[in-house]
Amino acid sequence: MSEEIKNVAEQTPAVEAAPAQKETKKAVLNASVAPEDFDWDAFENEGVDSSSKEDTLAKYEQTLSKITENEVVEGVVTSINKREVVVNIGAKSEGVISAPEFRYNPDLKVGDKVEVLVESAEDRKGQLVISHKKARQLKSWDMVNAAYENNEVVKGYVKTRTKGGMIVDVFGIEAFLPGSQIDIKPIRDYDVFVDTTMDFKIVKINQEFRNVVVSHKALLEAEQELKRAELISKLEKGQVLEGVVKNITNYGVFVDLGGVDGLIHITDLSWGRISHPEEVVSLDQKINVVVLDFNEQQKRIALGLKQLTPHPWEALSADLKVGDTVKGKVVAVADYGAFVEVEPGVEGLVHVSEMSWSPRLHSAQEFLKMGDEVEAVILTLDREARKMSLGLKQLTANPWESIREKYPVGSQHKATVRNITNFGVFAELEDGVEGLIHISDLSWNKIKHPAEMVQSGDVIDVVILDFDENSHKLSLGHKQLTPNPWDELEAKYPLGTVVDATVASVGDKNTTLTLADGTEVTAFNREMVKEDGKTALVGETLPVKVVDLRRSTRTVRVSHVRTYQEAKAARETAEAEGTKKAIKKVNSNVEKTTLGDISALAALKDKLEKGE
DSSP states (O other), X not given: OHHHHHHHHHHSOOOOOOSHHXXXXXXXXXXXXXXXXXXXXXXXXXXXOHHHHHHHHHHHHHTSOOOXXXXXXXXXXXXXXXXXEEEEOSSSSOEEEEGGGGTTOTTOOTTOEEEEXXXXXXXXXXXXXXXXXXXXXXXXXXXXXXXXXXXXXXXXXXXXXXXXXXXXXXXXXXXXXXXXXXXXXXXXXXXXXXXXXXXXXXXXXXXXXXXXXXXXXXXXXXXXXHHHHHHHHHOOTTOEEEEEEEEEOSSXXXXXSSSOEEEEEGGGTOSSOOSSGGGTOOTTOEEEEXXXXXXXXXXXXXXXXXXXXXXXXXXXXXXXXXXXXXXXXEEEEETTEEEEEEETTEEEEEEGGGTOSOTTOOOGGGTOOTTOEEEEEEEEEETXXXXXXXXXXXXXXXXXXXXXXXXXXXXXXXXXXXXXXXXXXXXXXXXXXXXXXXXXXXXXSOOSOGGGTOOTTOEEEEEEEEEETTTTEEEEESGGGSOXXXXXXXXXXXXXXXXXXXXXXXXXXXXXXXXXXXXXXXXXXXXXBOXXXXXXXXXXXXXXXEEEEETTTTEEEEESHHHHHHHHHXXXXXXXXXXXXXXXXXXXXXXXXXXXXXXXXXXXXXXXXXXX
């Protein structure tokens, strides 16, 4: 290059001579030409036709698109790798876009047309700068609204999991996917959907806050609805289909029949009783089911599993008859009885009245519980109705058949207190033989409640009072084993007896007193007023008179007033009788009266007036 510059300098015309100063300048110019002063265009165009070059440049410019920055244009994908996507928009150079911008579209391939935003015609390196994400964002809200209005299916990229669901990238906008809208079947692991691209339907838009809610379940339901309608149109009762256990609940099992669900109710899973469907099937298990019923309007399909096997009653031994003894397990217990499974799917009812000879058994739960292994007697058997009744007590002798011989009236026995009520005590003589001791037959003394004398589980002596074989009722007595204390009391304190008693308590109307031997007696408060007019106080001992003895109520009524009122009345009566006799005697001797007699009579009168 330096040689060419030298040659050009040599060919330059000489400058006109000048004074000494000009000569110095000429020498410098002849020696070298500065690069900034060199005519490079002339050098490069040497030997080239300028008009031809301009034509070529003009044609080249026509092959290129006019690029305006911040404008959205359409380009063609020319190459794809894991990191980048190269897009040709018709510019001098191709644009390179980060591959994650296309993660919502995993099916992107070379030749696809995509929209990009021109950020810069060229950067420092002369490279075209474009963005697909920003182009989508500019049009995203319009695209979302258009898709919602037109009920279109959109693709979205599941970015991350959030509370209650997932965050999905749709057209560059973050939309919310509720957990309940991910799939038709319950989702056990949400994380498997992260970093995946799925089809969605926009189900809700909040224009004010620009919130978008999408659903994948809606697409599946629409697809399932078509399959369901097609399947139901081909269904027939009794048809056997293959399905997969999709969900298990307490009341039954949902089976996927190929995009359409049917329900097996828990009662149609097994001929025998089960407490939960998991005892028969498990999730994702393939099973054969039979169509029991279907409703085209409600689009419900009822399925059965047990119907694929014969009913156990059909296989029940023909030799089994009433009176036979069978063994089984208690599979259900209610107040009225218990169901015993004698063979899988074959049950018999043991009514509570057939469990024990004891009349006090009122609930089956008192006698049996779930899972008990029992032996029973067949009481009734109806093969057509598939019903069987069983009995447990029939395996033991009925104690009431010989009750009078074993427990004659008047005989004494020991019994165990089993139940205490307000009106009496139920006592058991032996298993199945129980009697009632009425409260009036517990004690000769008056009691308010049987619990004052006995407790449940106590063993007491009883005497047989009466029978009722038909209703299995037995009357017992306890007080009859001891003498009646009232016989002795009536003999010891007959009516009119005066004894000393101590005041124990004073009530509103009655006073309670205690005799010397501990016997408790009562008196009306008005009968306890003393001779001086004062009322007797608690702890005070006074003479009382027995005025009433009532065996029926076991009460002794006394009176203190009677003790001094009757004595006073007796004295007054005696005085009156003496006065009458004296007057009568005087009258009889009047005729014989003398002066001296008159003096004697006056003296007698004076004595009488003085009360002597």
